[in-house]
Amino acid sequence: MHNLVYILLRRIHVPLIVLLCVYAVAILGFVLIPGMDDQGNPWRMGFFHAFYFVSFMGTTIGFGEIPYPFTDAQRLWATLCIYSTVFAWLYGIGAALSLLQDPTYQLILRERAFRRAVRLITEPFYLVCGYGDTGSTLVRALSEEGYRSVVIEIDQGRITSLELEDLAMPVPGLCATAAEPENLVMAGLKRPNCAGVIALTNVDTANLNVAITTKLLCPSLPAIARAESRSVEANMLSFGTDQVFNPFDTFAGRLALALHSPGMFLLYEWMTAVPHEPLREPLFPPHGRWILCGYGRFGKAVHERLIAEGIQVTVIEAMPAATNAPPGTINGSGAEAVTLLEAGIKGAVGIVAGTDNDSNNLSIIMTARELNPGLFMVARQNQHQNNIIFEAARLDLVMKRGTVIANKIFALTTTPLLADFLLAARNNSNAWANLLVSRIGGVSGDEVPQTWALEITPADSPALYAGIAEGKQAHIGDLCRDPRNRDKCLPCIALLIKRGEAEILLPENDEILERGDRILFCGRFGAGQQMEWIAKNHNVFDYLYSGEERASGSVWRWLKREKDHPAHTEGR
Amino acid sequence: MNLEKVVFAFFIVLALTLNFGFFLGTIDNPVHHSVYELFAAIVVSLIATILKFGDRTHLGAVLLATSLVADLQLITAAVVWAVAEHVTHTGLTPYIMTIIVSLSGGALLANVTSVVLLVAETIAVRR
Numbered sequence: 001m002h003n004l005v006y007i008l009l010r011r012i013h014v015p016l017i018v019l020l021c022v023y024a025v026a027i028l029g030f031v032l033i034p035g036m037d038d039q040g041n042p043w044r045m046g047f048f049h050a051f052y053f054v055s056f057m058g059t060t061i062g063f064g065e066i067p068y069p070f071t072d073a074q075r076l077w078a079t080l081c082i083y084s085t086v087f088a089w090l091y092g093i094g095a096a097l098s099l100l101q102d103p104t105y106q107l108i109l110r111e112r113a114f115r116r117a118v119r120l121i122t123e124p125f126y127l128v129c130g131y132g133d134t135g136s137t138l139v140r141a142l143s144e145e146g147y148r149s150v151v152i153e154i155d156q157g158r159i160t161s162l163e164l165e166d167l168a169m170p171v172p173g174l175c176a177t178a179a180e181p182e183n184l185v186m187a188g189l190k191r192p193n194c195a196g197v198i199a200l201t202n203v204d205t206a207n208l209n210v211a212i213t214t215k216l217l218c219p220s221l222p223a224i225a226r227a228e229s230r231s232v233e234a235n236m237l238s239f240g241t242d243q244v245f246n247p248f249d250t251f252a253g254r255l256a257l258a259l260h261s262p263g264m265f266l267l268y269e270w271m272t273a274v275p276h277e278p279l280r281e282p283l284f285p286p287h288g289r290w291i292l293c294g295y296g297r298f299g300k301a302v303h304e305r306l307i308a309e310g311i312q313v314t315v316i317e318a319m320p321a322a323t324n325a326p327p328g329t330i331n332g333s334g335a336e337a338v339t340l341l342e343a344g345i346k347g348a349v350g351i352v353a354g355t356d357n358d359s360n361n362l363s364i365i366m367t368a369r370e371l372n373p374g375l376f377m378v379a380r381q382n383q384h385q386n387n388i389i390f391e392a393a394r395l396d397l398v399m400k401r402g403t404v405i406a407n408k409i410f411a412l413t414t415t416p417l418l419a420d421f422l423l424a425a426r427n428n429s430n431a432w433a434n435l436l437v438s439r440i441g442g443v444s445g446d447e448v449p450q451t452w453a454l455e456i457t458p459a460d461s462p463a464l465y466a467g468i469a470e471g472k473q474a475h476i477g478d479l480c481r482d483p484r485n486r487d488k489c490l491p492c493i494a495l496l497i498k499r500g501e502a503e504i505l506l507p508e509n510d511e512i513l514e515r516g517d518r519i520l521f522c523g524r525f526g527a528g529q530q531m532e533w534i535a536k537n538h539n540v541f542d543y544l545y546s547g548e549e550r551a552s553g554s555v556w557r558w559l560k561r562e563k564d565h566p567a568h569t570e571g572r
Numbered sequence: 573m574n575l576e577k578v579v580f581a582f583f584i585v586l587a588l589t590l591n592f593g594f595f596l597g598t599i600d601n602p603v604h605h606s607v608y609e610l611f612a613a614i615v616v617s618l619i620a621t622i623l624k625f626g627d628r629t630h631l632g633a634v635l636l637a638t639s640l641v642a643d644l645q646l647i648t649a650a651v652v653w654a655v656a657e658h659v660t661h662t663g664l665t666p667y668i669m670t671i672i673v674s675l676s677g678g679a680l681l682a683n684v685t686s687v688v689l690l691v692a693e694t695i696a697v698r699r
Contacts (some may be wrong), residue, residue, distance in 0.1 A: 006626050007626070009626040010625065010626030011626075013622060013623065015623060016625075017619055017622050020618055020619055021616065024615040027611070046607075046658070047607060047611055047656075049655040049658075050654075
């Protein structure tokens, strides 16, 4: 606020003084020049009349000569004054207008608007640094779910696209580098309702800076960062960054999961998808010899995981020495048929095109398909602009750097209980996962399931909490009843109950709920809201629990007690 | 030597001296108080005010405030003068003249404060 007024005042010093001087000289001139009144007597204009005349002369020429017609000397002076005052006004207004268009002034205006927008957020919000592929996917998913977020992005073009984006919640965006702590503070890092900082810029060092700043200024705030190199990842974890995501490792891990337990892979994919995504078909990557093109950061991560799965891998790399490729690597880009044949494409079962060039990757896939149509094809997509051609290539699996981690971060930040569930799920067999996936598929329809958590606390579920406190035995099954008709079930499944430190995976319907339980559900989109109704509305809860409509008004409740009372005493 | 400082100090001191010149004389005698001097005092005081715009220091803020006080007093004096001359046609009676001159006396005090602050700042700089 201060800043703005001071800058404005300092910039218009000179025009204001020029205007004032021109006015002073003009007024003085009219006072000094002898005039004549209507009887022809000599008359001098006073300061009052001179000020009045000059005031309207400068702005609106044409009120006439007052109080008496001017002499020629006065007219000469008036002519001079008209030109000089008009010039002074034009100069002053021009200076003020050019100030308003000044880039620095505009910058200050934008920063002020941003600060205010951040200040006006009263709900918890996430501070997202970097609005590239990952950032935009994440912000869209967050706002879809009703979470607020604030964006810092270094590229003005992306900030503009954020402003043009039709998001469900207003998302303030600032064009600045996230690596500077001051910008993070401006974006609300120190505000009490900041729920977490998510660093997703495409520069590892910037992400590192964001994570350090967060951990130093607000140690209790969750910091989530993306890192593409192992050393930065280790560095971030060393000072307590809560979660570090490496897109290459994450994807390679998923591929390995798909290889050894396709059901578990599908469960992961569904649980960590953004809302309203269509359900993915199950994937069955074949076991046998695979060909891996490109041995960069991505190639190394995939290679490591495939080898760990006991799968034979033939690597094709253009610069084997520079990338430290394993022995037996075939030299070449993989886009030519000769190299692929040399790598034994005819006898392979799958191919991973993992170079950092999209056209090369597509070329590898096309050539490979011609040589061996039955291959399982995986490609890495670097640029999101290439979405259409990657879709047209009909690949079995596409690794998009942006969405791979955006989905995971979204799921874990919005439902922290999900991490516990996925961890517990890993200990089970693929057959268990297959069973669960088919159950979830049954309730969720054509879209991915929504996951939500319910806590049995007075704040989160007052009706349920009060009911349990009164000694009612509420079961998981009661929560899954349809509030409109208790004999029907809501399309949802309870995945996990967390009771203190104990975890109950896939609780049965007759599991009795206790105060303080945290329950993770998944189900069709919208079922979560119905369940919230049950947990919060006393009448709905009583109906579902007992099958009777509860008298909702005090009078009816009293009448009902009066009616019940005699029966009660008779029974005794 | 800094030209900005010269201009700044020039206008602040000139505002004081012109104000003093107008104030000097028997308080109710119109002959002792020139209307031109009042006009000059107002103009210079306004320029001094504009020059003080945009200084973010605490001293700058106080200087601006004293200048605004002087402007207010002087402009009120001028308005009283114009009303007496042209609106009520009372003319410059001793009563009216006393009001005008005492208003300018108030402005004088504000201008003195300005100059004292200016001198204090100059001494503190020691360069």
